[in-house]
Amino acid sequence: MVAGRVMVVGGTHGNERNAPWLLEAWRRHPGLLHRSGLSLELVLGNPAAHAANRRYLDRDLNRSFVPALLAAAEPGDRELQRARELLARHGPQGRDPCLVAIDLHSTTAAMGNSLVVYGRRPADLALAAGLQQRLGLPIYLHEQDQAQTGYLVERWPCGLVVEVGPVPQGVINASICLQSQLALEAALEVLAEARGGALRQPAGLVVHRHLGSLDLPRHGDGSPAAVVHPQRQSRDWRPIGAGDPLFLTAEGTTIPFHPPANRGDGPVWAVFINEAAYGEKGIALSLTRRETWPVEPAWGRTLSDLARRLQSPG
Amino acid sequence: MVAGRVMVVGGTHGNERNAPWLLEAWRRHPGLLHRSGLSLELVLGNPAAHAANRRYLDRDLNRSFVPALLAAAEPGDRELQRARELLARHGPQGRDPCLVAIDLHSTTAAMGNSLVVYGRRPADLALAAGLQQRLGLPIYLHEQDQAQTGYLVERWPCGLVVEVGPVPQGVINASICLQSQLALEAALEVLAEARGGALRQPAGLVVHRHLGSLDLPRHGDGSPAAVVHPQRQSRDWRPIGAGDPLFLTAEGTTIPFHPPANRGDGPVWAVFINEAAYGEKGIALSLTRRETWPVEPAWGRTLSDLARRLQSPG
Numbered sequence: 001m002v003a004g005r006v007m008v009v010g011g012t013h014g015n016e017r018n019a020p021w022l023l024e025a026w027r028r029h030p031g032l033l034h035r036s037g038l039s040l041e042l043v044l045g046n047p048a049a050h051a052a053n054r055r056y057l058d059r060d061l062n063r064s065f066v067p068a069l070l071a072a073a074e075p076g077d078r079e080l081q082r083a084r085e086l087l088a089r090h091g092p093q094g095r096d097p098c099l100v101a102i103d104l105h106s107t108t109a110a111m112g113n114s115l116v117v118y119g120r121r122p123a124d125l126a127l128a129a130g131l132q133q134r135l136g137l138p139i140y141l142h143e144q145d146q147a148q149t150g151y152l153v154e155r156w157p158c159g160l161v162v163e164v165g166p167v168p169q170g171v172i173n174a175s176i177c178l179q180s181q182l183a184l185e186a187a188l189e190v191l192a193e194a195r196g197g198a199l200r201q202p203a204g205l206v207v208h209r210h211l212g213s214l215d216l217p218r219h220g221d222g223s224p225a226a227v228v229h230p231q232r233q234s235r236d237w238r239p240i241g242a243g244d245p246l247f248l249t250a251e252g253t254t255i256p257f258h259p260p261a262n263r264g265d266g267p268v269w270a271v272f273i274n275e276a277a278y279g280e281k282g283i284a285l286s287l288t289r290r291e292t293w294p295v296e297p298a299w300g301r302t303l304s305d306l307a308r309r310l311q312s313p314g
Numbered sequence: 315m316v317a318g319r320v321m322v323v324g325g326t327h328g329n330e331r332n333a334p335w336l337l338e339a340w341r342r343h344p345g346l347l348h349r350s351g352l353s354l355e356l357v358l359g360n361p362a363a364h365a366a367n368r369r370y371l372d373r374d375l376n377r378s379f380v381p382a383l384l385a386a387a388e389p390g391d392r393e394l395q396r397a398r399e400l401l402a403r404h405g406p407q408g409r410d411p412c413l414v415a416i417d418l419h420s421t422t423a424a425m426g427n428s429l430v431v432y433g434r435r436p437a438d439l440a441l442a443a444g445l446q447q448r449l450g451l452p453i454y455l456h457e458q459d460q461a462q463t464g465y466l467v468e469r470w471p472c473g474l475v476v477e478v479g480p481v482p483q484g485v486i487n488a489s490i491c492l493q494s495q496l497a498l499e500a501a502l503e504v505l506a507e508a509r510g511g512a513l514r515q516p517a518g519l520v521v522h523r524h525l526g527s528l529d530l531p532r533h534g535d536g537s538p539a540a541v542v543h544p545q546r547q548s549r550d551w552r553p554i555g556a557g558d559p560l561f562l563t564a565e566g567t568t569i570p571f572h573p574p575a576n577r578g579d580g581p582v583w584a585v586f587i588n589e590a591a592y593g594e595k596g597i598a599l600s601l602t603r604r605e606t607w608p609v610e611p612a613w614g615r616t617l618s619d620l621a622r623r624l625q626s627p628g
Contacts, residue, residue, distance in 0.1 A: 024537060025564030032564065053594075054368075108482035168422035168482035170590035174544040174562050223338060230488040248488050250339030250346065276484035280367075 003309045005039045006191060007090050007098035008184060012062050012105065012152055013277070014049025015169040018176045019104035034185045036192035039311040041090055041098050045152070046082055053170055055277050062103075066150035083152075092157055099306055100127075101159035102187050103152050104180050106167045108276040110234035113179040115139045116161035117207070118151050122296070123158035125205060126303035129295050130190030133202040137183065138237050140271050140288065141207040148213075148281070158306055162187075166234070169276055194307035199300045208237070208271060208288035211263050215282040217247060217255060226255055228274045228284060239267040240287075247284070260287065317623045319353045320505060321404050321412035322498060326376050326419065326466055327591070328363025329483040332490045333418035348499045350506035353625040355404055355412050359466070360396055367484055369591050376417075380464035397466075406471055413620055414441075415473035416501050417466050418494050420481045422590040424548040427493040429453045430475035431521070432465050436610070437472035439519060440617035443609050444504030447516040451497065452551050454585050454602065455521040462527075462595070472620055476501075480548070483590055508621035513614045522551070522585060522602035525577050529596040531561060531569060540569055542588045542598060553581040554601075561598070574601065 010019025023042045026033045033040075044050060046061045058077035064070075065083050075081065090098045105116075115137050117124050128139050140163070142148070153159030162183040167176045193199045217225040226247035232240070240246070240257050247255040259268055266289060272278060273285040324333025337356045340347045347354075358364060360375045372391035378384075379397050389395065404412045419430075429451050431438050442453050454477070456462070467473030476497040481490045507513045531539040540561035546554070554560070554571050561569040573582055580603060586592060587599040 021538065021541065021564070029565055032566075108485055166482070168480070168590050169484060170593065171422055171482075171588055172538070172541045173547060173588070174541050175547070177541070178544075224335065224486070227335065227486045227488050227491070230492075233487060233489070250335070251343055252346075274485055274487070276482050279484065 002092070002097055003311050004092065004097035004099035005041045005311050006100045006102065006188065007041045007043055007156065009043045009045045009101060009103045009152065011047070011050045012045030012103055013055045013060075014046050014051070015053050015055050016106045017053075017170060017172045018106050018164070018167060019180055020044055020050055021172045022104070022177055022181060033181065034188070035313070036185070036188040037312055038188055038192060038195075039313045041096065043086070043090060045086070045103070046079065048078060048082070055169070062152050063148065063150040065152050065155045069150065086152070087155060091155060099157050099309055100191060101153045101156035102184055103159065103161045104184065105161055105163045106176055106180070107163055107165035107272065108168060109165050109272045109274060110236045111163050111165045111271065112237070113137055113183055114163050114237075115183070116163050117141050118154050118160075119143045121158070122299040122302040123306050124160055125295075126194070126199070126201065126299035127158060127187060127190055128160055129201050129205045129299070130193070130199065131183065131186050132205060133200065134186045134189065135183065139205070139207045140286075141209045143210055145210060145212070158303065160187075191303075191307050191310060194300070194304040195310050197304060199304055201295045201300050203295060204292045205295050206290065206292050208269050208290050211268065211287045211289055212260055213283040213286040214246075216279075216284045217249070225249060229254060232270070232285070233274060236271050236273050237269060239290075240270045241267065264289070316406070316411055317625050318406065318411035318413035319355045319625050320414045320416065320502065321355045321357055321470065323357045323359045323415060323417045323466065325361070325364045326359030326417055327369045327374075328360050328365070329367050329369050330420045331367075331484060331486045332420050332478070332481065333494055334358055334364055335486045336418070336491055336495060347495065348502070349627070350499070350502040351626055352502055352506060352509075353627045355410065357400070357404065359400075359417070360393065362392060362396070369483070376466050377462065377464040379466050379469045383464065400466070401469060405469060413471050413623055414505060415467045415470035416498055417473065417475045418498065419475055419477045420490055420494070421477055421479035421586065422482060423479050423586045423588060424550045425477050425479045425585065426551070427451055427497055428477050428551075429497070430477050431455050432468050432474075433457045435472070436613040436616040437620050438474055439609075440508070440513070440515065440613035441472060441501060441504055442474055443515050443519045443613065444507070444513065445497065445500050446519060447514065448500045448503065449497065453519070453521045454600075455523045457524055459524060459526070472617065474501075505617075505621050505624060508614070508618040509624050511618060511622075513618055515609045515614050517609060518606045519609050520604065520606050522583050522604050525582065525601045525603055526574055527597040527600040528560075530598045531563070539563060543568060546584070546599070547588060550585050550587050551583060553604075554584045555581065578603070
């Protein structure tokens with residue numbers, strides 16, 4: 001099988017400025033980033049949106065990696081063209097192939113330093129487990145949501161999102177940058193270990209498995225009828241129980257949380273509370289279930305098989 | 315002289331969502347806002363930018379109220395047209411005249427609940443003094459900065475900006491809304507007192523007088539060469555001394571603060587640190603001098619003369 005590099009992406013959303021600042025710093029001063037002996041491809045995800053300081057121009061690039069869209073005969077909008085360009089250049093069958101994609105994002109929600117994994121691919125889970133073992137990062141496992149698909153990292157054999165917040169759109173914050181870099185360096189260490197045949201894995205992996213999302217209550221014209229309750233704001237990664245304050249109407253009425261039906265028992269944990277960019281997606285917060293999974297040896301074998309094909313610099 | 319109302323503006327910047335949320339709530343439920351017996355004109359400042367969730371479309375509306383621009387023969391861009399429309403409708407000589415403008419803003423900087431006053435108009439200072447007496451709000455006195463002119467409130471006989479943060483662009487935060495409403499209600503109480511001939515004023519007014527602004531260090535191509543130092547981030551309204559950490563380069567070098575020359579002696583206080591929208595204006599933070607001024611009786615007389623012309627509802 002073909003060899004390849006690790007793609008490190010920042011600025012997939014053009015108004016998230018921290019990762020692009022890091023990419024530029026690492027380009028100017030390669031010694032600032034500990035690469036663990038791996039050859040990296042540093043990629044500004046959406047240069048046109050970055051130049052405009054907007055999340056995207058025509059559509060969310062990080063929802064554009066939908067196979068049917070990518071394969072369509074029409075040229076498509078600017079983000080779809082960019083998605084195809086990234087795959088043609090740095091996809092696993094690209095001209096300059098990459099095998100792993102680490103996509104560095106930031107959020108206005110108080111997510112801290114965290115990971116988002118899409119689905120249950122063994123290599124992704126092994127990489128996330130190694131990262132959680134090193135830094136204790138919480139993991140949001142996103143799956144089975146037909147309303148939100150087409151994430152960039154899904155089109156590479158292994159990949160995950162590093163999500164750090166809270167930070168406003170358009171703001172570079174040194175602390176957010178530091179957290180992003182620590183997560184990336186830990187990911188590269190895990191990959192280097194796997195390549196060297198010495199992957200350490202924890203016994204268990206704690207994930208927050210996606211159950212669904214809640215929108216704000218809205219008026220008939222679509223405008224919000226309530227906002228996130230002040231007792232819920234910034235309480236990401238915490239459980240939310242039946243009857244807990246969830247939203248607050250303009251009149252000052254508290255709307256309590258009702259656990260979703262048909263989602264099983266047990267506490268529900270909230271993530272991405274009041275993320276600025278999700279308003280237009282109809283997401284005021286997402287609900288998860290916190291689960292501890294045994295780490296399966298097959299995950300690490302899959303990651304190690306992949307990592308052995310990762311290139312060294314030069 | 316003509317009678318008029320109090321204009322309450324929100325969404326002068328289209329990605330500041332808290333004040334527009336309040337405006338909509340007060341329209342639907344007028345009893346939610348204590349109006350102190352004053353007739354209000356609730357105005358969405360820049361509806362087109364609000365619909366696009368962008369600060370502005372063509373130019374910053376809150377820098378567009380420049381007399382020479384407003385008087386120009388050319389139709390101008392969308393914000394200039396909107397500025398003229400606001401004046402034609404609700405200016406002091408407008409079809410539905412307003413005498414006071416309270417412009418509700420939010421910021422990504424940790425400004426708390428604060429006021430911005432432009433120049434030293436007596437009525438503005440009396441209104442600000444009354445607000446400071448009631449709520450203790452800090453006041454940023456903006457003046458003598460030729461790079462930043464054309465603020466909306468300057469075109470009304472009396473007016474000031476309520477500036478609340480930190481909150482990301484695009485986010486409605488219940489606590490930010492509450493602070494905005496408290497400031498507005500206090501302003502209306504001051505105006506009602508002045509109208510009734512019973513204006514209370516404190517003995518002194520504490521202002522943070524604008525000295526100038528600092529940009530980030532930049533590379534030759536204009537890209538940032540450093541970011542706000544983590545020890546400076548979120549420290550608005552605090553003194554910054556010679557040698558204090560100011561910026562941090564990508565290489566990890568701390569750039570210390572050097573007090574500006576020819577600005578007099580005494581400590582310098584920072585405001586609007588790392589406001590997202592000011593990057594494009596070349597402002598990483600602004601510097602002020604904290605001064606206590608005696609409140610002059612003439613200020614209150616000017617405000618009271620104006621306030622007697624304010625209308626009651628109905």
